[in-house]
Amino acid sequence: MATGKEAGMTSEHDGVRDLLAAWAFGALPPAEQEIVPRHLAECHSCAAEAEKLRETVRLLDGPPSSRTGVRPWSDVLSTALRARPATPRVAAHAAPYAAAVAGLKALLPEAEGRWGTPVVHDWDVHATVAHLLAADEPLAGRLGIAARVPASPVAEGARWQDAWNRRSAEVIAHEHGRTPEETVADWAAQAAALLATPEAREPELAACATMLMGVRLPVADHFVVRAFEAWIHTDDIGRALGLAVPAPPAGHLGQLVRLAVRILGLALGPAAQPVLFAVDGEQQWVLGSEDEPIRAELALDPVDFCLLMGGRRTPDEVPRRAVGDEGAIRNVLERAASLSWL
Structure with missing residues (x-):
C-alpha cells in the first residue's frame, strides 16, 4: 500500500502529466506555473515527455519561410489552451477523447468565414462537425445523454452501417439549417456531457461491455473509439484549412493503436x-x-x-x-x- 507521501507524489505526477501540453506551449495558468518545473526537476519520465513535447512545438512551427499565409498550429493551440475553462479530470480511458475534443475546439475558430471549405467525402467543415455530433450520439445515448437532434425510426432488421449512414445524413441535413456556431456549440456540449459522466471518470463503471457501431466493447474502449474518430476528422479539417494537425500524444496514440x-x-x-x-x-x-x-x-x-x-x-x-x-x-x-x- 502506498504511504501518504507516495500517494501524494502519485497524485501530483498524474496532475502534472495533464498539464504538460499547456506547459510546452507556454500556456499554463499562473496558479500552475510553479508546479510543473518543480515536478520535472524530480521526475525523469515526465521530464523526458516534456522535452519531446517542446520539440514537437518547434517542429510544428517549422522554419520561418514555411509560415507564409498559414498560422502555425502551435499558435492556434497555445491561444486555445490559455483561454480554456477548467475541465473535469477523467480516467485514462477517456483522456484521449478529452484531448481530441480540446484539439478540435482549438482548431474550429480557424474555420470562421470558411465553413463551406470542402473537407472529406462530400462534407464541408460545417457538415464534418455535424457528423461528429451524430457520431458521438450512440455512446452518449447509452450513457443517458439525450440526443440534440430528433431521431427518426430505424427500419427493423436494418444493418447497423445503413442505420448509421442514414442517421449521419439526417443530422448533417438538420444542422445545415442552423448556423455553424450553433452546431459547434451542440457538439461541444454533448462532448462535455460525455466527459462528465461517471463512466468517463471511473474505470470500474467503464468496464461494462456494450454493443455500439457493430462491435461489442467495454465502454472504456468506446471512449477510445470516439477519440480516434475525433482526431481523424480534426486532421481532415486541418488539412482543408491548411494547418498540419499533430498526432495524439504518444500515450494516447498507443491506446488508439492497441x-x-x-x-x-x-x-x-x-x-x-x-x-x-x-x-x-x-x-x-x-x-x-x-x-x-x-x-x-x-x-x-x-x-x-x-x-x-x-x-x-x-x-x-x-x-x-x-x-x-x-x-x-x-x-x-x-x-x-x-x-x-x-
Missing part, C-alpha cells in the same frame, strides 16, 4: 494466414492463426496504421516494412482499410 489492433485481429479471425505484426513503439502481435507457422512480418508507423484503419491511407500507399508472403501481408492491409466507417 484498440485498433484488437479490432483488426477480430476482423481477420483465427483462420487467416498468420502475420507477425508490429507497430513502431508498441509490442508485436500475431494476427490470424496461432497454430500455423508465421507466413510474413509486417511493420507500420503508428500514425500510418491509424490513418489506414481510419480510411485515410490505402493499402498501396501506406509506408510499410514487410517480408514474407505478399498475399498474407495484403490480406492484413486490405482488411484494416475495409474496417473504416469514418
